[in-house]
Amino acid sequence: MGNEWLTRAGCLVVMLGxxxxxxxxxxxxxxxxRLKWRQRNVITEAKARLNEENDDSGEAEKKLAExxxxxxxxxxxxxxxxxxxxxxxxxxxxxxxxxxxxxxxIFATSSPVVAHRRT
Numbered sequence: 001m002g003n004e005w006l007t008r009a010g011c012l013v014v015m016l017g018x019x020x021x022x023x024x025x026x027x028x029x030x031x032x033x034r035l036k037w038r039q040r041n042v043i044t045e046a047k048a049r050l051n052e053e054n055d056d057s058g059e060a061e062k063k064l065a066e067x068x069x070x071x072x073x074x075x076x077x078x079x080x081x082x083x084x085x086x087x088x089x090x091x092x093x094x095x096x097x098x099x100x101x102x103x104x105x106i107f108a109t110s111s112p113v114v115a116h117r118r119t
Contacts, residue, residue, distance in 0.1 A: 017093045024086035031078050039071040 046067060050060040 013093055017090060020086065020089045020093070024082060024089075028079060028082050031082065032075060035071060035075050035078065039067070042067055042071070 043064060046063055047060075050063065
């Protein structure tokens, strides 16, 4: 029962790691799509406002470039924060004492047949 429990606990830790990785990817895509949606809305509003003003100088392109730069910075900051949090979770799972104790046990008794043959 002891080795079996360790193997199941190790599988649990691995599954938590995989699930947190998948969750991080989904969270990253969700944040990215929401920020791109906001960026499109702000650019559309800015273009409408600039068309009303009939400003043909370089001001319109400067304002649109500023909007794009601001949103690109927001996107890169959000992605960096998400990746750091995923890295922290991965580190916490990799330094888990259960996982360190489980590593040798997983490979020692991978199946009941192999364990039976070894005895």
